[in-house]
Amino acid sequence: MRPHTNGGNVTVPNVRLNNGVEMPQLGFGVWQVSDDEAEKAVSAALETGYRSIDTASAYENEAGTGRALRASGIARDELFVTTKLFNSDQGYDSTLRAFDASMERLGLDVLDLYLIHWPVPSHGKYVDTWRAFEKLYKDGRVRAIGVSNFTVGTFERLFAETDVKPVLNQVELHPYFQQAGLRAFHQEHDLRTEAWSPLGQGRGLLEDPALAPIGEAHGKTPAQVVLRWHLQLGNIVIPKSVTPERIAQNFDVFDFELTESEMAVIADMDADRRLGPDPATFDWMG
Ligand SMILES: NC(=O)C1=CN([C@@H]2O[C@H](COP(=O)(O)OP(=O)(O)OC[C@H]3O[C@@H](n4cnc5c(N)ncnc54)[C@H](OP(=O)(O)O)[C@@H]3O)[C@@H](O)[C@H]2O)C=CC1
Numbered sequence: 001m002r003p004h005t006n007g008g009n010v011t012v013p014n015v016r017l018n019n020g021v022e023m024p025q026l027g028f029g030v031w032q033v034s035d036d037e038a039e040k041a042v043s044a045a046l047e048t049g050y051r052s053i054d055t056a057s058a059y060e061n062e063a064g065t066g067r068a069l070r071a072s073g074i075a076r077d078e079l080f081v082t083t084k085l086f087n088s089d090q091g092y093d094s095t096l097r098a099f100d101a102s103m104e105r106l107g108l109d110v111l112d113l114y115l116i117h118w119p120v121p122s123h124g125k126y127v128d129t130w131r132a133f134e135k136l137y138k139d140g141r142v143r144a145i146g147v148s149n150f151t152v153g154t155f156e157r158l159f160a161e162t163d164v165k166p167v168l169n170q171v172e173l174h175p176y177f178q179q180a181g182l183r184a185f186h187q188e189h190d191l192r193t194e195a196w197s198p199l200g201q202g203r204g205l206l207e208d209p210a211l212a213p214i215g216e217a218h219g220k221t222p223a224q225v226v227l228r229w230h231l232q233l234g235n236i237v238i239p240k241s242v243t244p245e246r247i248a249q250n251f252d253v254f255d256f257e258l259t260e261s262e263m264a265v266i267a268d269m270d271a272d273r274r275l276g277p278d279p280a281t282f283d284w285m286g
C-alpha cells in the first residue's frame with residue numbers, strides 16, 4: 001500500500017516487512033473495547049486517517065471492527081488489518097478453522113497480517129500452529145504471517161523446525177519496558193518489532209515527570225512524545241483509545257522530531273517494568 005495521508009498535513013510512513021509487504025508504522029489497537037464500541041472507535045480512527053487496525057479473536061470485537069471497515073467505504077487495498085489466533089485454537093486443524101471464523105467475523109477474503117497471539121510453550125503447539133500459518137500464507141489467504149509475545153527461545157525452535165520466517169513480533173514495549181535485547185534479536189533476524197501497550201496502558205507512564213518538559217519543548221503531549229520515541233526507534237505502534245480527541249492526538253506525531261538528548265532521557269526511563277503477563281509462562285486458555 002502507499003504511505004497514506006489524512007488529507008491534511010499527516011503522512012504515515014510504511015515499513016517494509018521481510019516478505020516485501022508494506023505496513024503502516026502507526027496503527028490503531030482495540031483491546032478492551034466492546035464490539036459496539038470498537039465499531040465506533042475504528043470508524044473514528046479511519047476518519048482521522050489511520051489505515052492499520054489491530055484486533056484479535058480474543059478481543060471479541062472482530063465483527064464490530066469489520067462493520068467499521070465496510071462502512072468506511074475505504075478501498076480494501078488502502079487498509080491493513082491484523083488479527084490474532086487465540087491460545088486455545090493452537091494446533092494445525094484448529095488454526096485453519098479459527099482463521100476462517102475470524103475472516104467471517106471480519107467480513108474479509110484476504111487478511112493482511114495474522115499473528116500467533118502467545119506462544120504458550122507449556123502447550124507445545126506453536127510449531128504445528130505455525131505450519132498452518134504457512135499453509136494460509138502459501139494459499140494466499142493472508143499477505144503476511146507473524147507472531148506475538150515470542151521470546152528468543154521460542155523463536156529458536158520455530159526457526160529450526162519451520163520454513164517461512166515471521167515478519168514481525170508484537171510485544172509489550174514502552175519506556176518502562178524497552179526490550180533492548182529482544183529488539184536487537186529482531187534486527188539480527190530481519191524481523192520488525194511491533195509495540196503493544198505503547199503508551200503503557202495509560203497507567204502512570206504518561207504522568208512521568210521526565211516526559212512533560214520534552215512535550216512542552218515541542219508543543220506536544222506526553223503521549224505524543226512517547227509515540228514519537230517509538231517511531232524514531234523504528235517500532236511499529238498501535239495505540240488504543242476510545243476518546244476521539246486522543247485518537248486524533250495519537251495520529252498527530254509526524255511533524256516534530258525528538259533530539260538525541262531527548263531520546264536519551266527516555267532511554268533512561270527503562271525500569272524493566274512489565275504491565276502484562278510474562279510470555280514464558282502465560283498459558284491462559286480463555
Ligand atoms: N499482542 C498482545 O498480547 C497485546 C496486544 N495489544 C494491542 O496493543 C494495543 C495498544 O495497547 P493497550 O494495552 O490498549 O494500551 P495503550 O498503551 O495503547 O494505552 C491505552 C490506554 O491509554 C489511554 N490513552 C490513549 N491515548 C491517550 C492519550 N493521548 N493521552 C492519555 N491517555 C491516552 C487510553 O484511554 P481511552 O481509551 O480511555 O482514551 C487507554 O486507557 C491494544 O489495543 C491491542 O491492539 C495490547 C496488549 C497485549
Ligand SMILES: O=C(O)C(=O)[C@@H](O)[C@H](O)C(=O)CO
Nearest residue numbers: 031032056058117276277284
Ligand atoms: O490484549 C492482548 O492482546 C492480550 O493478550 C492481553 O489481553 C493479555 O491476555 C493480558 O494482558 C491478560 O491480562
